[in-house]
Amino acid sequence: MESSSSSKKKKKHFVLVHGLCHGAWCWYRVAAALRSEGHRLTALDLAAAGVHPARVDEVGSFEEYSRPLLDAVAAAAPGGGGGAPPPPPPLSLALAMERFPEKIAAAVFDAAAMPCVGKPMGVTTEEFMRRTAPEGLLMDCEMVAINNRQGAGVAINMGPNFLAHKYYQQSPAEDLALAKMLVRPGNQFMDDPVMKDAGLLTNGNYGSVKKVYVVAMADGSSTEEMQRWMVDMSPGTDVEEIAGADHAVMSSKPRELCDVLNKIANKYE
Template sequence: MVVDTIALDKQQQQQAGQHCHHFVLVHGLCHGAWCWYKAATLLRAAGHAVSALDMAGCGAHPARLADVRCFEEYSRPLLDFVAALPPGERAVLVAHSHGGYSVALAAERFPEKVAAAVFVTASLPAVGRSMAAATDEFVAEEPDFFLDTKLLEQENPEIPGNPVIFGPRFMAQKLYQLSPAEDLTLGLSLVRPANRFNDDALMRDEKLLTEKGYGSVRRVFVLVEDDLGIPAEFQRHMIAQSPGVEVETMAAGGADHMAMLSQPQELADLLVRIADNKCNE
């Protein structure tokens, strides 16, 4: 499902001397388009088009967890959306957390339609490595990291691995520790079980991401210093594996893993600045 795009018309933008960007927002694991509600509102108020998408089986998407058999199907809402952009339109794809994999796949498939791929403390795959490699490394380093997150039974034998659902303690201590209490309450009521698809053939393909495709797209990583969900040290580790990626930083003092909820104005301003820099090149 898609949260409808809203923007000032182009004539109004031109009169105001502004660029109108189209931001496509992609959520992380167990979440949905709903988690972008603050940042999306601020971007629209600034005159930009915003499309916040639910990946298949997430948020308000109608698919059941067991119906989404592979990572390709999981990412299909984003892939179809980018493919359908009008000729000549290039969107700014913004990934959060696990959403980095779906954005990387879309950038590989449709580089000509992507003005920039922005990774907000997100999984950042590297050209020439499988997309699952970063998750493998992180889980190996922190086997007990996920606290009360639960592994669930897999209903569909076609899907390798077990779905997960984030636990309340994990969300409160690792993801939302600096976010308003009401946003944690919202998150606890709306998260859904999700498959990581870490053993999916597409996620394991070391030749999937190429210099001609994904590597040709402008990539920007937003490093969040106070993130406990993907700690800053591991964020820097991913950045080091992808030479040429630009880095912006949300400094210590307010943003947690859910930066779009804990510091929505700072993040919205940063996204616009990133997009404007592309227009001014």
């Protein structure tokens, strides 16, 4: 039997970051499992997502969108956080890694957009769109006109068929129903200066944080080829695979994802 001090040492603080149009609510299965194992947990809503009070057109920059995460990581104990973002974007995790590398023991990209040092963060989203056939890219998603401090633009509202066939096709029906009710329009901020800055992510900060990429093997949105391309762009990234996982890994394979997170937590102190 482990001593109480040994057991306490292995407990970690996980920071769970949602993807585009989603919110902290999408982590409910994983959050319950991690808490039952004694881990500390922060599942947060980025600006204008989940139950955050702002509207999408009130969030004027990617920095402002990412602020809830940046504030949470800034307040965390050094080395105590594990980040696990679901569907791409957000790229907010990469921004937090660049700003606070000493606060993050390991960053877990769960079938998510993972940028690399030396290229703009927006390259991953552009490459994803380039590799996806136009007829299957957006399906019944709606483009919502917005006007914020950066000027006129569009946000994306995920359609029910897109969610069913691209994100949640392997997930329980109740998780798909929940997503259909709770998704909100999301802004990819492709014209934001942060997305275009090739020097933003540095070897000394972002590159110094251990990265683990979780490949969702049954992902209907981002292909395995695309996911492994991102891994190849960041040499040294560890890879975990989850068979039968769709894009919403936290819904389709929550137990398997928790096992991967626990494995990573035990490996990286």
